Amino acid sequence: MTIDAAFAALVEANPIPDPRSYAKHRLEPAAFLTATRERTKDMQTIDQQESRQKARQRKWQPFAAVAAFVLVIAVGVAAALALSGGDDAANIPAPPFDTPQEAVEAWVAAQNAGDGEAYLLLFAPDASDGALNQGGIASEKTIKDRVEMVAATETVFSVVECVAESAAQAKCVMTRHNPVWAISSGTSGSEESVVLTIDKSGAIARVGVNLIDGGTFDEARHDAYLAFMEANYPDLRAELNRNWASDPIDRPAADIGRESLAAAREFNAQYDG
Amino acid sequence: MDPNAEVRFTRLYKAYYADVLAYCARRVNRADAEDVANEVFTVLWRKLDGIDEESTIAWLYGVAHRTISNRWRGNSRRNRLRERLDGFGAETSEPVDTVVVRRDEDRTVFDAMARLKPVDQEVLRLSAWEELSAPQIAEVVGCSVSAAEQRLHRAKKRLGKILSPPLEPSVAIHPLTAEEGGRP
Numbered sequence: 001m002t003i004d005a006a007f008a009a010l011v012e013a014n015p016i017p018d019p020r021s022y023a024k025h026r027l028e029p030a031a032f033l034t035a036t037r038e039r040t041k042d043m044q045t046i047d048q049q050e051s052r053q054k055a056r057q058r059k060w061q062p063f064a065a066v067a068a069f070v071l072v073i074a075v076g077v078a079a080a081l082a083l084s085g086g087d088d089a090a091n092i093p094a095p096p097f098d099t100p101q102e103a104v105e106a107w108v109a110a111q112n113a114g115d116g117e118a119y120l121l122l123f124a125p126d127a128s129d130g131a132l133n134q135g136g137i138a139s140e141k142t143i144k145d146r147v148e149m150v151a152a153t154e155t156v157f158s159v160v161e162c163v164a165e166s167a168a169q170a171k172c173v174m175t176r177h178n179p180v181w182a183i184s185s186g187t188s189g190s191e192e193s194v195v196l197t198i199d200k201s202g203a204i205a206r207v208g209v210n211l212i213d214g215g216t217f218d219e220a221r222h223d224a225y226l227a228f229m230e231a232n233y234p235d236l237r238a239e240l241n242r243n244w245a246s247d248p249i250d251r252p253a254a255d256i257g258r259e260s261l262a263a264a265r266e267f268n269a270q271y272d273g
Numbered sequence: 274m275d276p277n278a279e280v281r282f283t284r285l286y287k288a289y290y291a292d293v294l295a296y297c298a299r300r301v302n303r304a305d306a307e308d309v310a311n312e313v314f315t316v317l318w319r320k321l322d323g324i325d326e327e328s329t330i331a332w333l334y335g336v337a338h339r340t341i342s343n344r345w346r347g348n349s350r351r352n353r354l355r356e357r358l359d360g361f362g363a364e365t366s367e368p369v370d371t372v373v374v375r376r377d378e379d380r381t382v383f384d385a386m387a388r389l390k391p392v393d394q395e396v397l398r399l400s401a402w403e404e405l406s407a408p409q410i411a412e413v414v415g416c417s418v419s420a421a422e423q424r425l426h427r428a429k430k431r432l433g434k435i436l437s438p439p440l441e442p443s444v445a446i447h448p449l450t451a452e453e454g455g456r457p
Contacts, residue, residue: 211340
């Protein structure tokens with residue numbers, strides 16, 4: 001069969017030749033925007049509820065302030081005696097979280113700190129963590145390794161914006177930036193959509209992650225990186241792309257782990273030389 | 274947000290929603306396709322100020338492409354893990370071309386497509402079904418225009434080669450020997 005005939009056969013095999021009739025039951029744009037605004041309104045409602053709670057709390061503030069002062073002194077003395085020095089893990093908030101946004105901040109902080117122990121403490125016992133891409137089924141060791149490796153490879157998460165979809169669920173946009181990975185593959189990091197839910201106990205029950213924007217991919221640079229690894233570090237090269245075999249829209253990935261971090265830096269120095 | 278943003282969004286939504294939904298439905302099942310299409314237009318609403326209208330459709334396909342790709346990665350890893358744990362296959366989001374086969378000719382084409390590399394399949398689909406040009410394909414899959422052109426050309430050649438039936442083996446004609454009943 002000629003190339004043109006093969007291509008024509010593919011055109012003919014289009015499963016949805018008429019997109020207009022396929023989408024005839026679509027949501028109207030006004031309804032779509034209303035749904036988007038409803039999410040914003042939910043967030044405002046929660047803010048108002050929190051404001052009212054805070055106003056009620058203010059009535060007790062004069063009495064509470066005295067008690068708190070005494071308590072702070074006592075806790076401060078105890079902490080000074082108990083702790084030998086500063087510890088980043090102590091800065092990561094732990095459950096119960098009052099709002100899903102607080103949980104998002106703690107989730108991001110634990111990953112940036114590479115603190116696997118603190119990360120595990122954020123979750124309810126039967127939680128599902130889509131960030132691991134393992135359907136929520138993973139051993140504690142796997143989770144800790146993953147979180148620690150994220151920080152070891154200098155990946156930094158940042159929350160761009162966060163909207164409460166309900167009192168228990170937040171939908172956020174966050175960025176994931178890894179300077180070494182970015183240089184090796186030419187991407188400028190990625191932007192992701194995160195849906196995080198907390199349960200009644202205030203612990204994280206579910207995290208779902210979807211990629212929004214993977215950045216611009218420099219294919220030539222990535223090919224050069226893989227060739228460099230093949231020539232100089234064949235054992236490490238075999239480990240790259242190990243998780244991407246069944247991707248239907250195959251996008252090469254310059255995965256970098258603890259072992260290949262130094263090699264990636266070496267490549268970057270040579271390539272930019 | 275610009276007061277005209279809603280008008281602009283409505284215009285883009287009406288112009289492109291059907292195309293984006295079709296793009297998704299050609300690659301994943303209907304329920305997932307609607308989820309992804311809604312996700313794409315949520316991103317459009319949020320990033321409306323930075324959208325170049327001349328390349329909107331390629332930009333929208335690019336967002337859909339990455340969203341589907343990420344979902345599939347999650348699904349495939351989850352399914353592999355479940356298979357290891359349970360000993361049998363788990364539910365998955367079947368791409369539409371594995372479940373919608375209208376004619377035998379289409380089945381042949383889909384079988385041939387399945388033998389190509391995933392990236393070759395995608396550039397062929399973008400060209401044949403979404404009718405994108407090489408620069409648009411480059412924007413969707415995140416490569417240079419020349420790389421998209423080369424990849425598309427190679428993919429077409431490979432598809433043609435797979436769809437070509439093998440040549441019949443040639444049969445040599447020899448005269449029968451006397452033992453076979455021929456003339457001595």
